[in-house]
Amino acid sequence: xxxxxxxxxxxxxxxxxxxxxxxxxxxxxxxxxxxxxxxxxxxxxxxxxxxxxxxxxxxxxxxxxxxxxxxxxxxxxxxxxxxxxxxxxxxxxxxxxxxxxxxxxxxxxxxxxxxxxxxxxxxxxxxxxxxxxxxxxxxxxxxxxxxxxxx
Numbered sequence: 001x002x003x004x005x006x007x008x009x010x011x012x013x014x015x016x017x018x019x020x021x022x023x024x025x026x027x028x029x030x031x032x033x034x035x036x037x038x039x040x041x042x043x044x045x046x047x048x049x050x051x052x053x054x055x056x057x058x059x060x061x062x063x064x065x066x067x068x069x070x071x072x073x074x075x076x077x078x079x080x081x082x083x084x085x086x087x088x089x090x091x092x093x094x095x096x097x098x099x100x101x102x103x104x105x106x107x108x109x110x111x112x113x114x115x116x117x118x119x120x121x122x123x124x125x126x127x128x129x130x131x132x133x134x135x136x137x138x139x140x141x142x143x144x145x146x147x148x149x150x151x
Contacts, residue, residue, distance in 0.1 A: 007082040026123040067093035083142035
């Protein structure tokens with residue numbers, strides 16, 4: 001599978017565009033640029049254009065797609081796949097791989113998997129309203145194919 005264009009727009013709306021690299025307010029020591037492109041040690045991208053931000057997003061998203069495909073053991077719909085990719089883009093493939101969400105889905109418990117999204121809304125030991133809103137929006141994509149949820 002691959003990601004859809006509605007997913008690209010969905011992620012753009014949730015990540016927002018940072019033209020200048022800066023620290024992530026929710027994750028200490030992490031710097032990002034563009035639409036949530038995390039700068040790795042030694043990677044020096046002080047700023048991006050619109051085109052460069054889009055290219056970084058699509059490159060990062062392709063890595064997420066490949067990781068999600070490796071983690072899945074069942075067939076899923078495009079909207080379910082997109083929701084998982086958004087989740088992993090935001091939280092990382094490791095979080096998805098360790099999640100009850102993935103275990104439920106791979107075990108055929110689709111409704112139980114869907115209910116897991118909203119449990120992933122904490123940072124620094126506290127619930128973050130913006131993360132909860134994103135998880136609710138991902139849940140809607142997963143369940144109904146509704147990409148309209150925006151921050």
